[in-house]
Amino acid sequence: MATPISTADVAHVARLARLALTDEELEQFTGQLAAVLAHAADVEALDTTGVPPTAHPLPIDNVLRDDVVVPCADREEVLAQAPASESGRFRVPRILGEAP
């Protein structure tokens, strides 16, 4: 049985998920996540020794097709949906820490 999820855990997970939470949201989500995880305690406690996991319902893997050239999406149409673009590329804010 895992220890109950704490506000520190939730704050850590929010950082991993690139979400900023207010203190109020942090409190609320901690309680709600704890309730869902408590409900899952039956699953956590189940003896599944020797049971293989199912990641996917179909026994399909390595789907291949013939290597035929087909048209791809139009670049202008795709870039028209971007919040910002420049010279045929997606434009984003500064990535590295140095001064511009």
Added chain:
Amino acid sequence: MTANPALDLAAAVRRGERSAVDVLEEHLARVDATEADVHAFNTVLGERARVAAGEVDAAVARGEDPGPLAGVPIALKDNLCTRGIPTTCSSRILEGWQPPYDATVVTRVAAAGAVAVGKTNLDEFAMGSSTENSAFGPTRNPLDLSRVPGGSSGGSAAAVAAGYAPLALGSDTGGSIRQPAALCGVVGVKPTYGVVSRYGLVAFASSLDQVGPFARTVGDAALLFDVIAGHDPADSTSLPGAAPVASARLGEGVEGLRVGLVTELVGAEGLSAEVVAGTRAAADALAAAGAKVDEVSVPATVYGLSAYYLIAPAEASSNLSRYDGVRYGHRAEGAADITEMYVATRSEGFGAEVKRRIMLGTYALSAGYYDAYYGQAQRVRTLIIRDFDAAYQSFDVLLSPTAPGTAFPLGEKTADPLVMYLNDVCTIPSNLAGHPAMSVPWGAGADGLPLGVQILAPALGETVMFQVAAALEAMAPAGPGSSAR
């Protein structure tokens, strides 16, 4: 014999007895009359639909056959990509996005002659059971405006129930087609995983998501199923080979079929007494019609809800990492660097339920918890599949309630996420197994609102599932959805 609105309209349009434009105008007039109250749509496609309907009529005039859905208005859930038409997933983060391509199901219904009338409201990214999690406001149940239509495909269910279109497409990850179908008194189908293409369906939980039909009758649902089912090379999880035919054995009755009433689902947490009584009455009706009906235990289904709320959020946390403000949709203004931009964009763009599931999934996948939560849930998934397989050794189909009760009042279940999640207790096992299941209306509760029963079948068992559904429809007590429109 039940009238099938979509089948009848398509037949009349193909014979040149009805014009697709007139059919469309009739449906758009209904939208105009009540949509301000119902809010089934995020976008109504008036002018585009008129052009499409005009093309159907022109094809008929030229002596061509526009296809099996000729001139039939259809509503599309707003998580299905439509080229040049906003596709929002009812999220601020995709507000205004116009996909550069159509989902395969959208292409297929158009090629069959259907006329898309609008994009329907949903719980944000299909996460919810009431359509109250939409960034654009809730949809209301057309049968009682104080109640929810269910969810997440609440807009599609409401559009069919309100007579805006005889057909709609939704998506079902844990019950998101079947539960709103039950609450709105219509038919809703989750196909076998891999039978209907997911290409262009905005991903929520990729190993569980399936697109499926809503209709007012089983015959109409079968018609739409047979149009959208089939292999699609653009979806690597699409099953090769021929799809099962839903309309093959409608009207053949249930004589000799073996029907199992699932003990654990009839006895599931939180079901109302009238829901259980309705399901037992449906089982009795099938027995009276010649089916061999018995109770059957599918023990691992009791772990379905818990396993689902670890697996689905885990997959969602991965799928939704793509919303970063770089390539499409919303971007927060004024960020100093890219990390700040990601965080601000996602925090502004996602609603509370989506954030909650992203965090739950991230947690279930994180170091130290992966095996206890996600790994364990995947092993439970194997147990559920094994137990279903054992039941299907002795039964052709299984029967259970669809939803725990009739449509509930807006706001009643929003305070506690776990209470909302319990709506899916009977529908989730089929998603985890990848099996087909559908909801058909079965009378009404004490509040006069519709009840539904669920028919479950093994993988690729759609033909027998629809056969049983048609028999149930023919024997069902009158419900509030059956006489309207």
